[in-house]
Amino acid sequence: MKMSPIEKNAKIVNRYLNAKLKGNPKMLYDAAGHLIINGGKRLRPYMVMKSCQILGGRTTSSISAASAVEMVHNFTLVHDDIMDNDEMRHGVPTVHKKYGMPVAILAGDVLFSKAYQIISDSNLSSNATNQLISRLAKACVDVCEGQLLDIKMAEQKKIPSQAEYIAMIGKKTAALFDVSCAMGAICATNKPRDITNLSSFGRNLGIAFQITDDLIGVMGDPKITKKPVGNDLREGKKSLPILLAIKIAKGNDKKTILKVFGNPKATKDELKKAVDVIRRLGIEENVRNQALKYAEKAKKSLLVYSGPSKAELINLLDFVVKRSL
Secondary structure (H helix, E strand, O other): OOOOHHHHHHHHHHHHHHHHOOOOOHHHHHHHHHHHHOOOOOHHHHHHHHHHHOOOOOHHHHHHHHHHHHHHHHHHHHHHHHHHOOOEEOOEEOHHHHHOHHHHHHHHHHHHHHHHHHHHOOOOOHHHHHHHHHHHHHHHHHHHHHHHHHHHHHHOOOOOOHHHHHHHHHHHOHHHHHHHHHHHHHOOOOOHHHHHHHHHHHHHHHHHHHHHHHHHHHHOOHHHHOOOOOHHHHHOOOOHHHHHHHHHOOHHHHHHHHHHOOOOOOOHHHHHHHHHHHHHOOHHHHHHHHHHHHHHHHHHHOOOOOOHHHHHHHHHHHHHHOOOO
């Protein structure tokens, strides 16, 4: 079977990551590589490498930056799973469940530190290296700020506005998509306009990605999502589909949604009724349109470019916003 461009790219990145995540004590590096070995599409490294190629750069120029972004992404997953006390990811036990909390925290720290080490050891110019380190550091700060905004949002009884939700996912999720494309551009050029264009593409793709992900979290098919129906409703996540549904719903419809929202004891039947209400309110179409709005902004950022790498980035964008429920 012919491999997709994303799968081909993932093979290159996986080889590089496996070579870099070796050392002693072996358990520490096994823990650091646990989630990497057991899944992930490598979307962010793909974006780094295609953003480099769209500007005429070579794969070898961007492999270290691509791998660094993936390490940072996996660092966030390890710590997310600890904060949420999740037991499974990619169909395997989470790092803290398999190796224990202290080793998981250290594994996350190793991933974070190694990311900067491999950028520092790359063959890029000192100017490019400094830019990559600065950009990635800022993105990591944004992700931490976004994570806390998400936690605070979950704790408050108030339903956030759409603007507050977008600000939160702009930091928590889109920051790493943004920096992936910016870093890819930096590996190929020092022209600020090109770096800004690719950065904008990544940011808007990241927002579209999270909006669509949140829709799947509410209305997705459990066979595909591997999560129960209406899982995000039961957990009380203040995602865009849910906050729109609560805002639009009236009377009994609103009561049906609020009965299961943040209620761990909600039954399957009650959750199904709430999801049916959300479907009837036209939330899917509304949210899909919001994701498409950001996808269009992303496409505009690439108008001045052409070639196969542009086509592959646009294909990724289309895949992200048109994912089935």
